[in-house]
Amino acid sequence: MIYADRKQAPMPSEPQRKLGDEGGPSKPDIGRPTAPNELLKRMKNVDPDQAKKYRQRSGQ
Amino acid sequence: MHRVALLLLVSLSSTPDKQTRSILAGIDTEYGFTIEGRDVTTQADDSMAFVRHSPDEGLPMWDYQSENPRRDMRGFQVSHLTADAQDAEFDRGRSRPPAAEERSDRALPSGARFYNDHGHPEYATPESWSLADLVAHEQFGDQVVLGAAKALSQKMNRKVQVYKNNTDFHGASWGTHESYLTPRNHVFSDLASAIIPILIARQVLTGAGKVGSESKGPVKFQISQRADFFVESMNVETLSRRPVFNTRDEPHADSSRWRRLHVISGDSNMHPGCTRRKVGLVKLALILLNQDRVPKWEIPDPVTSFQLISRDAIGEGRVDLEARSWTTPRQILESYCDAADRAEIADPEILELLSETRTLLEARHSNPDNYWPHVDWAAKLWLLNQFADSEGHWEQSAMQALDLQYHLLDQEEGLYYGLSNAGLLRGADVQPSSPLSPPNGSRAIARAVFIQNFPDQIETLSWGQVRLKSGKTITLDPSLWYEQSLLDVESIEELVQRLPQ
Numbered sequence: 001m002i003y004a005d006r007k008q009a010p011m012p013s014e015p016q017r018k019l020g021d022e023g024g025p026s027k028p029d030i031g032r033p034t035a036p037n038e039l040l041k042r043m044k045n046v047d048p049d050q051a052k053k054y055r056q057r058s059g060q
Numbered sequence: 061m062h063r064v065a066l067l068l069l070v071s072l073s074s075t076p077d078k079q080t081r082s083i084l085a086g087i088d089t090e091y092g093f094t095i096e097g098r099d100v101t102t103q104a105d106d107s108m109a110f111v112r113h114s115p116d117e118g119l120p121m122w123d124y125q126s127e128n129p130r131r132d133m134r135g136f137q138v139s140h141l142t143a144d145a146q147d148a149e150f151d152r153g154r155s156r157p158p159a160a161e162e163r164s165d166r167a168l169p170s171g172a173r174f175y176n177d178h179g180h181p182e183y184a185t186p187e188s189w190s191l192a193d194l195v196a197h198e199q200f201g202d203q204v205v206l207g208a209a210k211a212l213s214q215k216m217n218r219k220v221q222v223y224k225n226n227t228d229f230h231g232a233s234w235g236t237h238e239s240y241l242t243p244r245n246h247v248f249s250d251l252a253s254a255i256i257p258i259l260i261a262r263q264v265l266t267g268a269g270k271v272g273s274e275s276k277g278p279v280k281f282q283i284s285q286r287a288d289f290f291v292e293s294m295n296v297e298t299l300s301r302r303p304v305f306n307t308r309d310e311p312h313a314d315s316s317r318w319r320r321l322h323v324i325s326g327d328s329n330m331h332p333g334c335t336r337r338k339v340g341l342v343k344l345a346l347i348l349l350n351q352d353r354v355p356k357w358e359i360p361d362p363v364t365s366f367q368l369i370s371r372d373a374i375g376e377g378r379v380d381l382e383a384r385s386w387t388t389p390r391q392i393l394e395s396y397c398d399a400a401d402r403a404e405i406a407d408p409e410i411l412e413l414l415s416e417t418r419t420l421l422e423a424r425h426s427n428p429d430n431y432w433p434h435v436d437w438a439a440k441l442w443l444l445n446q447f448a449d450s451e452g453h454w455e456q457s458a459m460q461a462l463d464l465q466y467h468l469l470d471q472e473e474g475l476y477y478g479l480s481n482a483g484l485l486r487g488a489d490v491q492p493s494s495p496l497s498p499p500n501g502s503r504a505i506a507r508a509v510f511i512q513n514f515p516d517q518i519e520t521l522s523w524g525q526v527r528l529k530s531g532k533t534i535t536l537d538p539s540l541w542y543e544q545s546l547l548d549v550e551s552i553e554e555l556v557q558r559l560p561q
Contacts, residue, residue, distance in 0.1 A: 033429070035446040039478045043447050043462055046475075051229045051460035055100040057179035058144035059090040059234025060298035060324065 074192065074408060078501060078541040081189040082407035083343040084241040087198050087335070088184035089328055090177055090234040091205050092223040092467075095216065101150050104179040108157075111164040111176045113215060114208040116495065118174065119511055122165035123522040126312070132296040133248050133309040133319060142300040146232065147179070167521055169496050169512045171504030172197060174204055178299065180234050181205055181222075186504030187239070187523070187538060191340050191409045193499035195332045199492040206469055224328045225467035226285040229460050231274050233289040235298065236328040238339055240321040240346055241313070241538050251321070252294060254349040256305050257357040257379075258341050258396065259325050260366045261389035263287070264377060265420055266338040267370065268327035269437030271444070271463040272456060279371050280454065281444070283437045285327040287370035293362045298324055304362045312523035313538045321346070325366070330467060330476035331436045333487035340413040344396055347410060353403045355395035358382050373441060376425070390421045433486040439479055440466050498547075505542040506534075506559060514552055528552070534559070 047053075076082065095106055131137045156162060166174040171186030183201035188194035205222055213220040227233050242251065267283035275288045282288075286302075294305040304325050311318040323342060329335045348354045359365055359379055369377035369389055376388040397414045405411055423431040424438075432438035444462055448454040468474035471481070480488050493499075498508040503524075510518055510526050519527040526534045540560040549555045 033484065035443060035484075036482050039443075039475075039482055040447060040450055042473065042478050043443075043465070043475065045473075046461050046465045048455075048458040048461050051464045052457060054092070054094065054223075054228050054464055055230055056092050056228040056232045056234065057100060057103050057147050057150060058232045058299060059178045059180045059182075060237065 074412075075190040075500070076407045076409060080406040080408060081501060081541070082405070082410060083346050084187050084189055084502060084538055085191075085194060085339050085343060086185050086187040086239045087194065087236065087339065088173075088182055088239070089198070089201055089224065089236045090180035090182045091469075092225055092228065092234065093181065093209065094221050094223075095212075096218040096220070098218070104151065104154065104156075104162075107176045107179045107181055108162060108164050110181045110208055110212050110220075111166065111174060113211040114166055114174055114204065115211050116166065116168055116174065116204055116207060118166035118168040119515055119518065119521070120165065121167060121518070121520045122160075122163065122173065122175065123520040123525065123527060124159075126522055126524060127310055129298075129308055129310055130296065131309040133251075133307040135248075138296055142297055144232075144299050147299075167507070167511055168204070169508060170197065170200070170493065171498040171502075171508040171511070172201070172204075174201075174208075178234070181208065186498050186507070187241070187502045188499035188504070189501045189541075190499065191336045191343075191413075193493070193502075194339060195336045195490055196493040197499060198335055199332060199490055200495070202469055203492050209469075222469040223464060223467045224330060224469055225268065225464065226328050227270060227274065227288075229272065229274065229464075233286060233302075235286075235324050236326055237298075238321075238323040238326060238342065239312075240323070240342060241311075242319040242321045242346060243350070244311075244315070244317050244319055246319075246349060250349065250354075251319075252305055253356070253358075254345045254354040255321065255323075255342065256293070256362050257355075257359060257392045258345045259304055259323065260359065260362055260369065260379060261392040262338060262341045263327075263366070263369060263437075264389045264424070265341070265393070265417065265435060266326065266329065266334045267435075267437040268329055268334070268467075269440035269463070271459045273371075276367060276371075280456070280459075281373050281441055282370045283373055284366070284370040286325055287367045290325065290363050290366055304366055314535075318538065327436070328467070329436050331434070331439065331485065331488050332490040333434050334436045337413065337416070340410060341393070341396070341417070343407075344400060344410055344413060347405060347407070348396065348399050348403055351403045353399045355392075355399050357387070357392060357395070373437070390424075393417055393421060433484060436476075439485060440475075443475060443479060500544065501541045503536040503538050503540065503542055505544060505546050506536050506555070509546050509549060509555055512547070513549065514555075517552060 173184040185197040209220040263284045268285045270282045270285045273279045292303045295303045306324045308322045311320045365379045432442045466475040471477045498504040
């Protein structure tokens with residue numbers, strides 16, 4: 001049963017998004033505010049390969 | 061009373077008391093960590109050492125007698141829980157110490173617990189009636205873990221870094237779990253029907269965000285860190301074949317009266333506003349269940365729905381329903397808020413949550429600058445897009461490095477703290493609880509009294525019981541209200557006499 005008070009939207013002919021969709025997010029409106037230079041500098045100092053090196057055991 | 065006026069009042073009152081409390085809840089968080097010169101093959105032993113170096117005072121004990129993670133809410137028990145195959149490879153040839161030694165439990169003076177769980181340092185908050193208390197204790201957990209990391213770093217003379225996230229970008233995941241005290245008398249299917257839509261939908265307001273995917277095809281950015289790792293709608297497993305709805309039946313209380321809803325599908329949040337919202341929305345669903353006012357959503361494929369929402373950072377997200385219809389996470393969340401308007405809710409924090417939920421859902425697309433400062437995944441995406449703009453391109457592996465850095469528990473280098481310290485976030489200013497303060501009103505007060513005042517008289521303890529060396533066992537009823545003044549008692553006899561019955 002569907003929630004009775006809720007408007008039912010029709011199924012579109014094509015799904016809006018599919019698993020594996022490579023479109024990804026587009027840039028949001030970033031007119032304001034902007035990241036301060038200090039924060040961008042902090043980001044530039046990050047080892048760009050650190051995620052490749054980051055290995056962990058599975059947990060729960 | 062008109063709702064606007066009511067909300068104005070509750071925003072001044074803030075936390076629930078003995079009369080207005082609703083659902084008891086707790087959070088346990090597994091942390092990722094790295095040690096300079098070490099790797100994942102030594103992580104199981106390193107995590108044990110990590111916890112053992114904690115400078116926090118606490119009792120090195122925990123009682124597992126009443127715990128059984130193999131029992132399923134649906135009325136059966138599995139013979140074993142499936143281990144992760146990759147971890148089994150890491151453990152090949154390793155001699156494991158006895159379970160209690162490996163866990164290295166610390167029962168902390170606040171009523172919290174710090175231990176090693178499957179190679180991750182894990183901090184479990186004391187159970188809390190109030191969302192504010194719970195978030196403060198969850199934030200204190202970060203301090204506990206950092207204290208242990210610092211001590212271990214000094215001992216080993218190696219750099220130790222801690223990450224509060226749930227994915228290593230190589231197929232491993234670890235959890236942040238929530239626990240909710242739930243009456244046993246609910247029919248299981250009613251409980252699942254009340255909770256699953258919220259678990260699927262809440263990620264748009266609570267997800268931690270993730271660059272890329274580990275199992276479901278390429279994507280630039282996801283809302284949820286955990287979505288890739290769910291393969292079944294419901295089961296009792298947590299290490300493999302992870303479900304959206306976990307059916308573990310381990311109440312840590314009188315099992316004839318209580319269940320503990322064990323939620324494993326949430327992300328670790330850096331933003332305390334997300335932590336508060338994450339727990340608050342499940343509490344809302346449970347309150348509605350208690351009053352038989354849960355909106356009816358039948359979602360035939362919760363796993364796919366969870367994953368589709370996670371992959372739709374730009375759109376509204378989509379949840380397929382029966383009969384070729386569909387809905388959105390926003391509609392689901394608003395339906396719970398609408399149902400709450402017709403329910404009797406005294407908990408002021410839940411009433412505040414309704415207003416915040418509606419405001420954020422409206423702002424997500426109409427006014428993003430009033431949305432992303434409140435929500436981890438959106439704040440992370442905003443920051444990554446700023447960086448991509450400054451660099452002129454989005455490079456996936458470098459963005460994963462920045463994603464990881466968002467979760468680094470380091471005020472000087474971590475990107476979440478960079479955002480927070482720059483004043484760009486909202487609702488993120490939370491003071492961690494103090495080491496000796498259990499949450500207001502909860503049974504953790506009684507546990508804390510035993511640990512703080514009578515440590516030499518404790519044989520062992522757990523969430524629901526304290527066994528004394530005298531042979532006496534004291535059971536702590538989680539549904540009762542415990543007064544803070546218990547912390548001042550001077551004898552066990554006085555404490556036992558003053559415990560609520």
